Amino acid sequence: MRSQIYDLMHPLINDGSGVYELDDLTAYIDKLLKKACIISVTDQDILQGFLAYYANDPDKQVGFLSMLVVLPTAQRMGYGRRMVEFCLTDLVHKGYKICRTEVKENNIMAINICKRTGFSLIEKKGKYLIMEKVL
Numbered sequence: 001m002r003s004q005i006y007d008l009m010h011p012l013i014n015d016g017s018g019v020y021e022l023d024d025l026t027a028y029i030d031k032l033l034k035k036a037c038i039i040s041v042t043d044q045d046i047l048q049g050f051l052a053y054y055a056n057d058p059d060k061q062v063g064f065l066s067m068l069v070v071l072p073t074a075q076r077m078g079y080g081r082r083m084v085e086f087c088l089t090d091l092v093h094k095g096y097k098i099c100r101t102e103v104k105e106n107n108i109m110a111i112n113i114c115k116r117t118g119f120s121l122i123e124k125k126g127k128y129l130i131m132e133k134v135l
C-alpha cells in the first residue's frame, strides 16, 4: 500500500500547480498509514484511488478528511464521491458529529467534490478553505 500511495501522489506534489506542497511525501504517507483510516479502490493490483481520514478525536466530535486522490485514468467514474460517502457514513457509525477538511482555494476539483458531497465553506485560512459537513 505504501509504495502504491507514493506512486499515486508523487506526480501531484510540487508539480507547479501549487495544489500540493509537501516537503516529505514519505513521512506524510507514513503518518497517514499509522494514524488515519484509509479507504482504497484497487483493480488488478493497481491502486485506482484512496481516501485518508482521521477518526481519532478523543471526544468523537470532529473527523477530518485529509487526502483524496484518484488515478487520472479512473477519474470521473464516481470513485471520489463514493469514497467520501463511505467515509462520512463510517464517521456517523463511529459517533462523530462533524467532518471537516481543508482544500487549497485554487483546487476546483476538490472544492466541487466537497460541495457535491454536502460540505460548506466555514472559514478561509490564507490559501486554504476550511469546509465542513454536519453529520
Ligand SMILES: CC(C)(COP(=O)(O)OP(=O)(O)OC[C@H]1O[C@@H](n2cnc3c(N)ncnc32)[C@H](O)[C@@H]1OP(=O)(O)O)[C@@H](O)C(=O)NCCC(=O)NCCS
Pocket: 012, 019, 066, 067, 068, 069, 070, 071, 074, 075, 076, 077, 078, 079, 080, 081, 082, 103, 107, 108, 109, 110, 112, 113, 116
Ligand atoms: C478530486 C478527485 C479526487 C475527484 O475524484 P473523481 O473520482 O474523479 O470524482 P467523481 O467522479 O466522484 O466526481 C465527484 C465530483 O467531483 C467534482 N469533479 C470531479 N472531477 C472534476 C473536474 N475535473 N473538474 C471539476 N470538478 C470535478 C464534480 O463535482 C463531481 O461531481 P459530478 O460528476 O456530479 O459533476 C480527483 O479529481 C483527483 O484525484 N484529483 C487530484 C487530487 C485532488 O485534488 N484531490 C482532492 C484534494 S483532497
